Amino acid sequence: MNDNLVSPNQRSGKLAAFHIDLPLLLGLLALLAFGLVILYSATGQSEAMMKAQIIRLGVALAVMVGVAQLSPQTFRRWAVALFSIGLLMLIAVLLFGHVGKGAQRWLDLGFMKFQPSEIMKLAVPLAVAWFIASQNLPPKLWHLFVGFLMCAIPTLLIAKQPDLGTSLLIAMSGLFVLFMAGMSWRLITFIALLVSAFAPVMWFFLMRDYQRQRVLTFLNPETDPLGSGYHIIQSKIAIGSGGVDGKGWLQGTQSQLEFLPERHTDFIFAVLSEEFGLIGVVILLAIYLFIIGRGLLIASRAQDNFSKLVAASFILTFFVYVFVNIGMVSGLLPVVGVPLPLVSYGGTSMVTLMAAFGVLMSVSTHKRMLANV
């Protein structure tokens, strides 16, 4: 039994000492490298922005390695505390938050501005997993109920900022824990029906005008080609005109002449599609699929339920980011402000994501010690 547990570490050789999962690292590095190539084109060859992004990547990688050094038990111990702090901060944001782009998302800590919702991206799955894993699986109904509550409270607080996209993603990350824990299919069906019944209520009472507009535009972008439909039309033109082999790196007319809005952030996937074509898209999706597959493998090989649930939730949330972003850019989903993970130009969310991958690496590499406990 012990031999079995030791073997992964032996295969990873020296990297094991730094708690690095080699396949995951290689997948991430491939993604980051490809991302930088696209970003160089998407920023209009801005060296300043490339520099900023590379520095951020360095920081994010350092955070990942740092987090990987901590054992899953540490996360388990800190889960509740992190969740509570995050919750307090969300309340603080609503009371004295900084308003930017029409929404209250930032908390000014004096030395830096900070989005507490980023903490919750990690804290919600950790806390829900902590609670569910403290019982035998599958969870009982009232455990599930408490789990739902732990998802719902931060979700509603973030939705109130308003940041519907992030709040839904955080709700998802918690629900993934419940799903992986073995919530019964009957209950899942029931909840799905409940949500679809709830949708009209949401449309009329919870959603803001701009959010409704986004959904309407998504359903028929051509009705408002110069207004809110402009983004999605230009994005589809960029993707479609890329063809199979693309227009070539730095040669995308939609991207380079700035017909494509938000080209280096939310719509960077369209830049890739235009310049590298379907071939580029397949390569990117293959890298993502590899990372997600590796993540799920790490989760299923993890030794304790907490680690399994946390790892699976993180990697599935990562997938949701990818899917929502690509779906939005290619016109399958309404426009919600979700960046393409680890490719889009951007700050905090990248560090948060890499911290999550740090947790995955920790889960993947701390088994022997766990066995020895």
Place this chain on the structure above:
Amino acid sequence: MLKKRIAMQDIAAETRLFNSRALVAMLVVCSLFSIILLNMYNLQVRSYQDYQIRSEGNRIKVLPMAPNRGLITDRNGILLAENRPVFSLELVPEQISDINSTLAQLAELIVISAEQQDDFLQQVRQQRRFNSIALKERLDEEEVAIISVNLHRLPGVTVEARLTRHYPFGDLFTHALGYIGKINTDDLRRLDEQERLPNYAASREIGKLGLERYYEEQLHGTMGFQEVEVNNRGRVIRVLRSVPARSGQNIRLSLDVGLQLTAQQTLQQKRGAIVAMDPRDGAVLAFYSNPSYDPNLFVHGISSSNYNALLHSPDRPLINRATQGIYPPASTIKPHLALLGLETNTVKPDTKIWDPGFFTLPNSDHRFRDWKRGGHGWVDVYSAVVESCDIYFYDLGIKLGIDRISDYMRQFGFGERTGIDIHEEASANMPSRGWKRARFNQPWYPGDTVPLSIGQSFWTATPIQLALSTAVIINKGMMPTPHMAAELSSENSSELIQPKLKPSVSVIDEKNWDIIADTMVRTVGTLKGTAHNAFRTASYTSGGKTGTAQIVAIAQDAKYDADSLDERHRDNAMYIGYAPAVNPTIVFAVAVENTGGGSSTAAPIGRQLLDYYFSAGVNADE
């Protein structure tokens, strides 16, 4: 031990459960990725053509380039209509964050009227995006300098240079050249109907009047374009393809600047018109209507106060008297009627008629008077024309009858447009029985024929018609089509306007033409001739005929007294002439309103015109 095994079994069950969920998750991930790929296949492979076209449509814009308008010169190549650069202050609203503050800044630098601001703001609402809109046109040099120095702090503001029309001789050629003006909705509709609209994509102006309008198609030229790559803000990144505009054709006119100036000087403050042409080909040598006005006012849009002044001036400067001035031809048509008399054998060259000073119709005691109190005594066809005897023609007219007069005079071009190369032309009126029936629902009375026989009452003619009818006499029945354009030329080709002559008046006896021409030469050359005084000292021979048209009827036995009449009711002076007497090279008509007699006012003007014509050698080489 048992407890531990249960725990172990639980762990195994939990692992199985988790792994099955992980498998489900992986399947969902794969199927959603497949949906993405399927969608990508749809966009990038199946709809590739469609999106490719839309992408090109985004980035490629076609910028039309206006051609340079053809120049117009006189017969000697002196520029009459040229293109000069003008500078205008233009703004691109999309590149300006706060239009009102930019307008305020500009108003501090140069004078911008409230009207200009309002016009501009209205255009901002109507124009396409990323089009530059003129705030102030025709900047002077100082304004250009002031704006240029401050451009760096005025984003979205530019000083644009473009060519615009200029007429260096001002009012001298207005009624011939016309002018160009801004394209309006009527012009757009006309261009659209003629399927010429696409060629005007970059043009702002169009010929509105005169030759500028008549030869619009030739003068305008062919639009060029640039195919450019633009970014999302409409800024041009690079030029992909360029097709230069082709300038319009230059037009050389047969008009002569010197003769035109002479015409203007001789008319001075008088209202009237002078038309001169070469009888051999219809080439117009002088074409002047007085008073005139400066066509340059119209090029940039005339102000309403200036326009109202022109429109409501009692002198009616906007009317083109040369082709639209409708005058009773008066005695100038006596040679034409004499020809008809000879041709119909109504009179013979030596037939004599007694002129007691008045004429009465049978069964009527109404006296139609001669202009000369006491009459001319015995007159034949020569003295009747030379001395302009009215009684001879009253008698002739009654003998000929309205139908023969009307039909024959029509062959001289009366009552018809001459077809000169401008659109502003009136047909005037050659009356007939049918015309009077239609116009007044009355039959034609012999009493109508009497004044008609001396070119009065219902008979009217334009100066161009009178000049043309003189050319028909000179050409022995051949009528040329008058034209001001002599030659159209582009960079590598030129085309002379071919004279168009058509047989118009036919005679039985060719000698009658010589008799008629002779009466006109005697009018100038013999002592009793009404034009003798004016041409007494001339160094050349010529023929002519005076005319004095009554504007108001003079009561029976009352004496015409110019001083007692309102100025506008005084007689019109008319003169038609040709020179030299043998093989003439010029025919002309003079009409002067409300100035008195043909021999005292119009003939001296004809004299000055011919003096210049021969001394300057206009048309001499031809």
